[in-house]
Amino acid sequence: MEKRPVEPEQAMAGLFEGLTRLQRIALLGRLEAAGNEEVNGGLMKLMSTPKDACEKCGKALSRSSDGVACSFQCTFCSDCGTAVELACPNCGGVLESRKALETRP
Numbered sequence: 001m002e003k004r005p006v007e008p009e010q011a012m013a014g015l016f017e018g019l020t021r022l023q024r025i026a027l028l029g030r031l032e033a034a035g036n037e038e039v040n041g042g043l044m045k046l047m048s049t050p051k052d053a054c055e056k057c058g059k060a061l062s063r064s065s066d067g068v069a070c071s072f073q074c075t076f077c078s079d080c081g082t083a084v085e086l087a088c089p090n091c092g093g094v095l096e097s098r099k100a101l102e103t104r105p
């Protein structure tokens with residue numbers, strides 16, 4: 001079976017799926033701030049790529065299941081996540097254990 005490449009519009013729709021209204025607004029704000037498609041592409045990649053270090057303190061997260069992340073893949077170590085009471089300081093989203101996110105279908 002041939003898999004068709006995902007159109008940008010589809011990718012966008014996928015990004016918005018399952019987000020709260022607040023998260024959608026935050027995401028729109030980010031995309032708007034980004035300005036052009038080239039940057040948007042980078043942003044989408046950024047948001048969909050698991051990071052290997054805490055965005056706050058820079059602590060290395062050796063395994064992809066370490067730490068916590070919001071739905072935009074803002075990633076923090078457990079300590080920083082706990083320090084902000086699991087509210088993402090970047091977008092206001094909820095930080096969840098990456099281990100739990102990983103096992104999600």
Ligand SMILES: [Zn+2]
Nearest residue numbers: 054057077080
């Ligand atoms: Zn940290």
Ligand SMILES: [Zn+2]
Nearest residue numbers: 070074088091
């Ligand atoms: Zn976030």
